[in-house]
Amino acid sequence: VSRNLKLTLMYEGSSYHGWQIQPGRPTIQSELSAAIERLTGEKILPQGSGRTDAGVHALRQVATWTTESNIPCENLLKALNSNLPPTIRVTAVEEVPSDFHPRRSAKAKTYRYRIYRGSVCPPFVHQRVWHYPYPLDEAAIVAAAGTVEGTHDFTSFAAVDPERDRDGDRDNVRTILSSAWQKEEDELIYQVRGSGFLHHMVRNLVGLFILIGKGMVRAEQVADIISARSRSANPAATAPPDGLYLVNVEY
C-alpha cells in the first residue's frame, strides 16, 4: 500500500538555487529527491507548499511524497537527514491522507524578512539578512506596516512572469492577515501572514516599505499602488533574497 508522507523541512538557502529542481544546479527539491532515491530506490519529485527562490531560507517548509516503502516514519526522519546535506534538515515525517496536498491544502503562510541596520554586518548573519546600513525613517515603516492588510488583487507586487505557476488560485487576489515591522536590536524585521503569496510578493512589499522609510513614498499612497494592479505602478525594487524566510505553512 502506498502512503502519502508529509515532510517538514528547515533549510539555509544560501547555497541552493531555490526549491525547484533545475538541471545541473543544487536545489532543495533535487537534494530531497536524491536522498529519497538513495533510501528507497524511488525516482520521484517531492511536492512543496510553494517554491522558494534562490537564496531564500525556510524555518518550516512542507513537502509530500507518495511512497511504496514501508520504512516507519521515525526511521525515515533519521535516514533522510543522514542522506541530506546539513544545510537541509527534515524535522518531522508523518503519514497524511492521500488527498492532502502541500500547496492546495495550505490555509495560510507566514514569511519573515530580516534587515540588518548596523554599519558592519556580522559574519554570522552573512547571506541571512539584507544588510541595509543607510538612513531610514524606521518609525514610518513600522507605522505603515498595516496599510497592505486585507483582501486585494496584489498584481502590483507580483513578479512579471505570467508563465510561472502561481501559489494557489489562478488570480492575483490574496488576503494579508497580518503585516508588522519591529525593531530587534540591530535588525528591522518584517513578519507577514497571508492566505498565500504571489511570486516576489514579500520581497516587493519589503521594497515598498524601504521607499516609505526613505521618504520617497507616503503611507497614504499604498492603497493607490495596490489598486493600480500593475507592477509598473509600484516604484519598489525587489528586495534581495538573503533576508527572506518561509516561517510557517498552516493547514
Added chain:
Amino acid sequence: VSRNLKLTLMYEGSSYHGWQIQPGRPTIQSELSAAIERLTGEKILPQGSGRTDAGVHALRQVATWTTESNIPCENLLKALNSNLPPTIRVTAVEEVPSDFHPRRSAKAKTYRYRIYRGSVCPPFVHQRVWHYPYPLDEAAIVAAAGTVEGTHDFTSFAAVDPERDRDGDRDNVRTILSSAWQKEEDELIYQVRGSGFLHHMVRNLVGLFILIGKGMVRAEQVADIISARSRSANPAATAPPDGLYLVNVEY
C-alpha cells in the same frame, strides 16, 4: 611616522584553517595580511591576541599592525572590510601606543562553547555548535562548572605540542576567573574567563565536562586530574572546534 593600529575582528571560522598563516590554505591572518597589502602596499603579518584553531569562531579578536600609511582609522575600517571576505569583519580600528602588544598586553580572555542538544541540528547553526544529542546529566555539568576555577598548572588540559608558542607565559599556570554552564533553549553553553588559555584548553575542559555528564567522571575527581599535571591523566577527548568562540580579550 609609523602608527601601531589595534584592529578588533569578528569571524565565522568554519571556512578557515584557523588564525595563523599557512601556505596554500585560507586563514584569518593571511586574509587580513592580503587585505592590508592591497590597501597600503605593506607586506606585513598582523599579530593576534592568540591563535584560534581551524573552525573556531571569534566574536571579538584583537590584532595589531604597525603601518606607515596615513589613512585615517575610520577610512581603514571601511576599506579593510571592502577587501576582506564577508566572513571576516573589522569592527573597530584605533591607534594605540607602540608598546601595546595584542598577546602580551592581554589581561584576560573569555571563550564560549555551544553544544546543541536537540535531535535535529538546525541548518542555521551547522558548524557553529557541537551537535551532541546523546543523553547527558546536564544538572551535573552545571553543578561541576566551578571545579576548574582558580590558579592551577593546567598541563592536564593542554594539547601535547611542546613546540607551539604558548599564550602568555612559558609555564602552564593559568587562572580561571569564572567557569559556568547554562542551558538556553536547546543549547548547553559554557562560558569561561581566564588570565589566558593553553592550546586546546577550553576544548579539553568541555570534553571533561561531557564525561561528567555521562557519569564517567565525578566532579570530585577534577582536582586530582588537574594536580596530575599530565594530559594522559585526563580521560577527556578534545571537543570539536565548531562550538568554540573567542568572545573577548581584555586589556
